[in-house]
Amino acid sequence: MEEILIVDDDQAVRHRLERVAAQAAPQARCAMAGTLAEAREQLARGHFDLALLDVGLPDGSGLDLLPWMQTHAPDVDAVVVSSLGDDATVLQAIRGGAVGYLLKNGSDMELELSLGSMQRGGAPIDPVIARRILKLMAAPQPAAALATIDAAPAPAAATAELSEREMDVLRLVAQGHSNREIARSLSLSINTVECHAKNIYRKLAVRSRAGAVYSARAHGLLP
Structure with a gap:
């Protein structure tokens, strides 16, 4: 996480995130963009490791930049x-x-810790949001939604078989445990857990913990 692009139309927020990023990754260098157009231009010509995106931008939603x-x-x-x-x-x-979703109303320390977790293979998701996502994943799906899932062919990458140990890790991820807690629970090193997590992401064709849980439930790997 050495090159970071901060995309936000509020100058004060950009400077705040720059300070937070400097605390989370002292060697990081930050560039700024205030619109989607500026962000695309910066990303097209630069070599960034991370982009911090606001949703409401003058020329559209930051979510439109993701695809x-x-x-x-x-x-x-x-x-x-x-x-x-x-x-x-x-x-x-x-x-x-x-790969993460953070709220601006979090404290600088909370944002710093969340971004710092990325260097250990973590997914920076606000705890309040993470809890809600897990509840959504656990909630029974409407019959129409289940029919759609059953009828739709699964992407090839998501049908790859997970190993028994990867399933152990995935179950604990679905329960909201951190990589460190999973390592203790399974008597593994944290590096091994992070390796399993990366394999899970690759096999399920996702880029985050929440995405892995969502995909696993959609494909019947988790109840």
């Missing part, structure tokens, strides 16, 4: 940092490829 990044900047992790935290917006961000 563009999947094609034009696939190696750049995207974390949404917004004042919006409704379920529909959060799920759209995760399905669009965001």
Whole structure:
């Protein structure tokens, strides 16, 4: 996480996130963009590791940048940092490829710790949002939604078989445990857990913990 693009139309917020990023990753260098157009231009010509995206921008939603990044900047992790935290917006961000979702009303320390977790393979998701997402995943699906899931062919990457140990890790992820807690529970090193997590993401064709849980439930790997 050495090159970070901060996309927000509020100058004060941009400077705040720059300070937070400097605390989370002292070697990081930040560039700024205030619109979707500026963000695309920066991403097209730069080599970024992370983009921090606001949702409400003058020329559209920051979520609209996510599918563009999947094609034009696939190696750049995207974390949404917004004042919006409704379920529909959060799920759209995760399905669009965001690896994390943070709320602007969190303290600087909370944001710093969340971003710092990325260097250990974590997914920076606000705890309040993470709890709501897990409840959504656990809720019974409407019959129409289940029929759609059953009828739709699963993506090839998501049908790859998970190993027994990967399933152990996935179950604990679904319960909301951190990588460190999973390591203790399974008597593994945290590096091994992070390796299993990366394999799970790859096999399920996702880029975040919440995305892995959602995909696993959709494909019947989790109840």
